Amino acid sequence: MPAWRSEVNDGDEDVISNDNLKKAFAGIRDDATVDLARAMIRIPSPNFGEGAVADFLAERMRKIGMEVQMMAVEHPTEAGKSTRQALGWLRGSGGGPTLMFNGHTDVNVMMPGWTVDPHEGRFENGWLWGLGAQDDKGGLAAALVAIEAITKAGIRLKGDVLYAPVATHKLGGTGTRTLLKKGVRADYCINIEHSANTVGSVIVGSVRVKIRTTTPGLFFRFTEEARGEYLNSIEQQMLCLEAFGPSLVAVPEGSWLRFKRHPELKDFPMIRHDAIHKDHYGRWCDLIFQIRTVPGMTLVRVKEDVDRALRGIKSRYPKFDCEVTIPANGPDDPFYMEPTELANSHPLVKAVADGYRAATDSAPLVGSVERIGNFGDGNVLDAAGIPSLQFGPGNIKNYPEWPAPDERVHVDELRTTARTCAYATLALCG
Numbered sequence: 001m002p003a004w005r006s007e008v009n010d011g012d013e014d015v016i017s018n019d020n021l022k023k024a025f026a027g028i029r030d031d032a033t034v035d036l037a038r039a040m041i042r043i044p045s046p047n048f049g050e051g052a053v054a055d056f057l058a059e060r061m062r063k064i065g066m067e068v069q070m071m072a073v074e075h076p077t078e079a080g081k082s083t084r085q086a087l088g089w090l091r092g093s094g095g096g097p098t099l100m101f102n103g104h105t106d107v108n109v110m111m112p113g114w115t116v117d118p119h120e121g122r123f124e125n126g127w128l129w130g131l132g133a134q135d136d137k138g139g140l141a142a143a144l145v146a147i148e149a150i151t152k153a154g155i156r157l158k159g160d161v162l163y164a165p166v167a168t169h170k171l172g173g174t175g176t177r178t179l180l181k182k183g184v185r186a187d188y189c190i191n192i193e194h195s196a197n198t199v200g201s202v203i204v205g206s207v208r209v210k211i212r213t214t215t216p217g218l219f220f221r222f223t224e225e226a227r228g229e230y231l232n233s234i235e236q237q238m239l240c241l242e243a244f245g246p247s248l249v250a251v252p253e254g255s256w257l258r259f260k261r262h263p264e265l266k267d268f269p270m271i272r273h274d275a276i277h278k279d280h281y282g283r284w285c286d287l288i289f290q291i292r293t294v295p296g297m298t299l300v301r302v303k304e305d306v307d308r309a310l311r312g313i314k315s316r317y318p319k320f321d322c323e324v325t326i327p328a329n330g331p332d333d334p335f336y337m338e339p340t341e342l343a344n345s346h347p348l349v350k351a352v353a354d355g356y357r358a359a360t361d362s363a364p365l366v367g368s369v370e371r372i373g374n375f376g377d378g379n380v381l382d383a384a385g386i387p388s389l390q391f392g393p394g395n396i397k398n399y400p401e402w403p404a405p406d407e408r409v410h411v412d413e414l415r416t417t418a419r420t421c422a423y424a425t426l427a428l429c430g
Helices: 016-027 028-042 051-065 133-152 174-181 224-228 233-244 298-314 347-360 377-383 409-429
Strands: 066-073 082-090 099-104 128-131 163-165 188-192 203-215 272-275 283-291 322-325 388-391 408-410
Touching: 016 133, 016 188, 016 409, 028 051, 028 128, 028 133, 028 409, 051 066, 051 082, 051 133, 051 163, 066 322, 082 133, 082 174, 099 133, 099 377, 099 409, 128 133, 128 298, 128 409, 133 163, 133 272, 133 408, 133 409, 163 224, 188 347, 188 377, 188 409, 203 298, 233 272, 233 283, 233 298, 283 322, 283 377, 298 322, 347 388, 377 388
Parallel strands: 099 163, 099 188, 188 388
Antiparallel strands: 066 082, 082 163, 128 408, 203 283, 203 322, 272 283
């Protein structure tokens, strides 16, 4: 059997020892992956309640010889509120890059309609059920089993492996932003996210926009002079909705937003209107919407485009009065995400794509694919200079909407994830 070689492009080839690959794959057992994922599901870990699962994973990492650091994570806006996350390093002999596996331990909100116990970790007919099964506890379990298989096989890597099961992803990647602020770095990152085992190398970004419209007085405006100065703040927002367009529809080229349509993201950029609010007797009305951006779009240009659209409204309706904030929560808005893109020739893309091929004996799907429209902590890491892609088990198309009750992941996807992670580790750090 020949050594595995890159088939993503015709450039430089990564060669992995067949002996090491066989030993690593042999150490990846379905029962071990399922058991670990079930144990994690059985530990409730809502946003800012991840401490117990962090303690569990810290102990597991120590048992396989990893260097562990427990890191406090502070809430970005609520003083005194904190949680914790455990980071683990498998140290190499030196001379190789550091590969990070990043996934989140906080789970989705509990949606109504569950037909199984969300914290039981039921395993039946190949399916593992439970809150966090696909987002992201199943994938995190698979990645850790891959690291454990490499250590038990006696394979000494050159580079380091960093296992980062972060807290509070659901609050704009706060756990990942915390580890970056504390100086944690890597050369590559596989962001464990539900992608149906497709290789998410092209990922949208997100910019949230807040527009506050104001009227000069209350709505009891009976004199002709007063009515002449009045434009209802809700009606002003109607003008904004008309200018920026509807939710979940691709922004037309040549309209108010400047961009180049990406072949992997043909339905983007896209608007989603998130919230509108006005007090009964209030003078102002707030509209918040987000723009899912494509590679090549920048925050500066989005600000310019929004400002130009608002000036266009003002030119037609002189009484239009607004204040805009971009990003919506200010310059440190945790929900601001830059879009990401890695070429098929990038070493990380090659390693993961070839790992999938080795794990399944089938061709990988690379690009946006099943991560289309979604972003993750990989966006945060990529913006910090750590090339990142998104990969993992679970497919949100299994559900009529997401998040959903009866979250589940199939053991075949867990096995594929573990084997792919093992291959990528050997290819990049070996």
